[in-house]
Amino acid sequence: MxxxxxxxxxxxxxxxxxxxxxxxxxxxxxxxxxxxxxxxxxxxxxxxxxxxxxxxxxxxxxxxxxxxxxxxxRALLGSATDITAILLVIVALFAILDFDAFFTTANFTNVLISASLLIVMGVGATFVLITGGVDLSVGSVLVFSGVAAGEVMKAMGGQGWGAALVGIAVSMAAGAAWGVVNGLVVTKLRVPPLIATLGSFGAAQGLAQVITNGNDLKDIPYELVDNLGVGRVAGVPWLVVVALAVALVGGLVLGVTRYGRRTYAIGSNAEAARRAGISVDRHLISVYTMAGLLAGLAGIMSYAQFGSTTLSGHATDNLAVIAAVVIGGTSLFGGVGTMFGTLVGTMIPAVLANGLVIVGLNSFWRDFAVGVVLVAAVYLDQLRRRARTAR
Amino acid sequence: MTALLEARGVTKRFGAVEALRGASFAVGEGEVVALMGDNGAGKSTLIKTICGVYAPDAGEIRFAGSSIAGLSPSAVHGLGIETVYQDLALAPDLDTAANLFLGRELLAAGLLGRFGVLAKKRMAARAVQVLTDLKVAIKDPTAPVATLSGGQQQSVAVARAVTWADRLVIMDEPTAALGVPQTRAVLDLIRRVRDSGRSVVLISHSLPDVMAVSDRIEVLRLGRRVARLVTRETDEAQIVGAMTGAWTQEDAE
Structure with missing residues (x-):
C-alpha cells in the first residue's frame, strides 16, 4: 500500500x-x-x-x-504446469524405450480411447471440485444411466436410429437426474458432498442391479455400436471426438464465461459470492447436475463401446476421476483448477498403462505410479497454498 | 447539513437480548461519520439493520428522503449503498478485477455475451481505472488477491464498494488488521472517497484513526446514541467518556 x-x-x-x-x-x-x-x-x-x-x-x-x-x-498453464512437464517426461521416456511401438498415431489413438470415459466424467468433476465439492457417484451413475437407456431401447424394439437417439437422451437425462439429487441434498439438506454423493454412489449402483436383476444388458442398437462405440470420423474414433469436444466446451465454459467465473468464486469463498448477490445454491445444483449429465453421457458411451452395461466394471471410476482432476492441479479445497490440467491428469494413467505394456513391464505398476503422482500433486497444491497465504 | 441517511428510534431484539433500544444515527452528504461504541454497544447490529440484513422491530430508517427500513440487502445495494465487512468478503483465488466485479460481471458484446462470455479486458481496464482514481497501487492486478498484502486486500474491498456505491460506503473496522503505513493508506482512501462526493460511515475502535479522518462522531452505548460530536471540536477524553458512560450528551437521542 x-x-x-x-x-x-x-x-x-x-x-x-x-x-x-x-x-x-x-x-x-x-x-x-x-x-x-x-x-x-x-x-x-x-x-x-x-x-x-x-x-x-x-x-x-x-x-x-x-x-x-x-x-x-501462472500465465502459461496455471496450476497444471508441473504436471504437464511430468506427462511430457513420461511420454519421452516411453518414446526412448520403444519409439516404433509407442510413438505412433495409432497408439496415441488407443490411449485416447482408453481415457475417453474418464475425460468426460473428469470435465464434470473439475467443476465440482473447483466449487470445493466432490462427486463420488459418477461410476455408479454411469452404470445406472446405461441400464436406464438399455431398458428403454429394449422396450423400443432394440434396434434402429430412433432407439439409438432416444437411448442417448435417456442416458444423459438419467445421469442429470442423479446430479439434481446430489445438488439438492448438498445445498438444501446441507449434507456434505462427500457423504451425499457416497450415498448416491451406493443407491445408483443398487438400483441398476435391481432393474437388471444383476445381469448385464447386452442388446444395443448396432447404430450405436458401429458409430459411437467403434466408429470413426476422419480416422478419429467417435469416443475420442466426443470426449475432446466435451473437454473443449467445458474448458471454454470454465475459462471465459460468467458461469465459470462464479464456479471459481464459490469455491474460493462461498460467503463472499453469496454477499455479492450470486445465487450459490442454484449454481451448485447446476454444477452437480452437469456432472451427473456427463456421467450419463459416459454411460451411453461405455454401453456402445463394450456392448454391455458393465454393471461391475466402474466401481473405482470415481476415485480414478478425482485422482485425474487433482493430479491436473485442481485443488481439493476449491477455487483453483483448469480443464487442461484435467486432460493432462487423465492422460498420465492412460499413457502409463499403455506404455508399460509396450515396454514389457507389468501394467500394475501404473496403479503404483498414479498413487505416487497423486500424492505429489496434492503436496504441490499445499506448497502453493502455503506460499500464497503467507505472502 | 442535509441528512443522506437518517435512522431514528431503531429497536432490534434477538430473543431476550435488546441489541438496539431506540438507536438513532445520521450521515450527511459527503461527510465521513465515525460510529463508535464499546463492544456490544450495537454498532454492528445498527449497520446490518441499515443494510437490510436485519429488519428493525421499530423505528424508521430514511435514505435520501424515503424509508428503507426492512428492504432486502440487494434492494439496499441498488440504492447505492455498499458495505465493506470486517472479513472483506473477497474470493482469495480470484484476481483484483474479478473481485471488483464479483456478482456483477460484465459480459462481452453481441452473441458471445449471449453465451455468458466475460468481457475480461473491459473489466480489467475498469479495475485499473478505479484503482488509479483511488490512487491504490496494486503490484499485480492479475494476481490472486490472496497474494496481496493485508492493506492491499483492504484496498481491493474498499475499491469494490466504491465502484458500486454511488452514495454511501459503510466500512466495518477497516484498519483493525493493518500496520501503521497500511492504515494511513486506508485513511487516505477514505478521504478520497469522501472527496468524490460519497458519504462514508466508519465503524472503528481506533481513536487516532477516527480523529484523523472523520468529520463527525456519533457514539452508541447500550443500543442508544449517547453523543453527536464534531471531530474538530472534541477530544479523545470526551469520546471515551461517552463510550464508557462517564459522560452523556443531553440531546443526543
Whole structure:
C-alpha cells in the first residue's frame, strides 16, 4: 500500500497468524511481510500476518525473486504446469524405450480411447471440485444411466436410429437426474458432498442391479455400436471426438464465461459470492447436475463401446476421476483448477498403462505410479497454498 | 447539513437480548461519520439493520428522503449503498478485477455475451481505472488477491464498494488488521472517497484513526446514541467518556 517495495521476513517458527486486532511489527517505513513456513492457514479472506519483521531470518530477496517466476508460470498453464512437464517426461521416456511401438498415431489413438470415459466424467468433476465439492457417484451413475437407456431401447424394439437417439437422451437425462439429487441434498439438506454423493454412489449402483436383476444388458442398437462405440470420423474414433469436444466446451465454459467465473468464486469463498448477490445454491445444483449429465453421457458411451452395461466394471471410476482432476492441479479445497490440467491428469494413467505394456513391464505398476503422482500433486497444491497465504 | 441517511428510534431484539433500544444515527452528504461504541454497544447490529440484513422491530430508517427500513440487502445495494465487512468478503483465488466485479460481471458484446462470455479486458481496464482514481497501487492486478498484502486486500474491498456505491460506503473496522503505513493508506482512501462526493460511515475502535479522518462522531452505548460530536471540536477524553458512560450528551437521542 505504501506503493514502495515490501520487506519480506521469513518466519520459520510457524504457528497461526494472529487474529483480529494484532498488528504487525514495522519494517521501517516499508511494509513488513511475514512468510510463515510452518503455520496454519490464514483466516479466510482476511490475510492477517505474523509479525514477520521481528522474526526475520532471511533477507528480502527471497520473496522478491520468487514473485515474477510464479507469475510467468501462472500465465502459461496455471496450476497444471508441473504436471504437464511430468506427462511430457513420461511420454519421452516411453518414446526412448520403444519409439516404433509407442510413438505412433495409432497408439496415441488407443490411449485416447482408453481415457475417453474418464475425460468426460473428469470435465464434470473439475467443476465440482473447483466449487470445493466432490462427486463420488459418477461410476455408479454411469452404470445406472446405461441400464436406464438399455431398458428403454429394449422396450423400443432394440434396434434402429430412433432407439439409438432416444437411448442417448435417456442416458444423459438419467445421469442429470442423479446430479439434481446430489445438488439438492448438498445445498438444501446441507449434507456434505462427500457423504451425499457416497450415498448416491451406493443407491445408483443398487438400483441398476435391481432393474437388471444383476445381469448385464447386452442388446444395443448396432447404430450405436458401429458409430459411437467403434466408429470413426476422419480416422478419429467417435469416443475420442466426443470426449475432446466435451473437454473443449467445458474448458471454454470454465475459462471465459460468467458461469465459470462464479464456479471459481464459490469455491474460493462461498460467503463472499453469496454477499455479492450470486445465487450459490442454484449454481451448485447446476454444477452437480452437469456432472451427473456427463456421467450419463459416459454411460451411453461405455454401453456402445463394450456392448454391455458393465454393471461391475466402474466401481473405482470415481476415485480414478478425482485422482485425474487433482493430479491436473485442481485443488481439493476449491477455487483453483483448469480443464487442461484435467486432460493432462487423465492422460498420465492412460499413457502409463499403455506404455508399460509396450515396454514389457507389468501394467500394475501404473496403479503404483498414479498413487505416487497423486500424492505429489496434492503436496504441490499445499506448497502453493502455503506460499500464497503467507505472502 | 442535509441528512443522506437518517435512522431514528431503531429497536432490534434477538430473543431476550435488546441489541438496539431506540438507536438513532445520521450521515450527511459527503461527510465521513465515525460510529463508535464499546463492544456490544450495537454498532454492528445498527449497520446490518441499515443494510437490510436485519429488519428493525421499530423505528424508521430514511435514505435520501424515503424509508428503507426492512428492504432486502440487494434492494439496499441498488440504492447505492455498499458495505465493506470486517472479513472483506473477497474470493482469495480470484484476481483484483474479478473481485471488483464479483456478482456483477460484465459480459462481452453481441452473441458471445449471449453465451455468458466475460468481457475480461473491459473489466480489467475498469479495475485499473478505479484503482488509479483511488490512487491504490496494486503490484499485480492479475494476481490472486490472496497474494496481496493485508492493506492491499483492504484496498481491493474498499475499491469494490466504491465502484458500486454511488452514495454511501459503510466500512466495518477497516484498519483493525493493518500496520501503521497500511492504515494511513486506508485513511487516505477514505478521504478520497469522501472527496468524490460519497458519504462514508466508519465503524472503528481506533481513536487516532477516527480523529484523523472523520468529520463527525456519533457514539452508541447500550443500543442508544449517547453523543453527536464534531471531530474538530472534541477530544479523545470526551469520546471515551461517552463510550464508557462517564459522560452523556443531553440531546443526543
Amino acid at each position: 505504501s506503493g514502495s517495495r515490501e520487506a519480506t521476513g521469513l518466519n520459520h517458527d510457524g504457528g497461526q497468524a494472529p487474529n483480529g486486532g494484532a498488528r504487525k511489527a514495522e519494517g521501517g517505513s516499508r511494509e513488513a511481510t511475514g512468510l510463515n513456513h510452518d503455520g496454519g492457514q490464514a483466516p479466510n479472506g482476511g490475510a492477517r500476518k505474523a509479525p514477520g519483521g521481528l522474526l526475520a531470518k532471511a533477507g528480502p530477496a527471497a520473496g522478491a525473486e520468487e514473485a515474477p517466476k510464479v507469475r510467468r508460470r
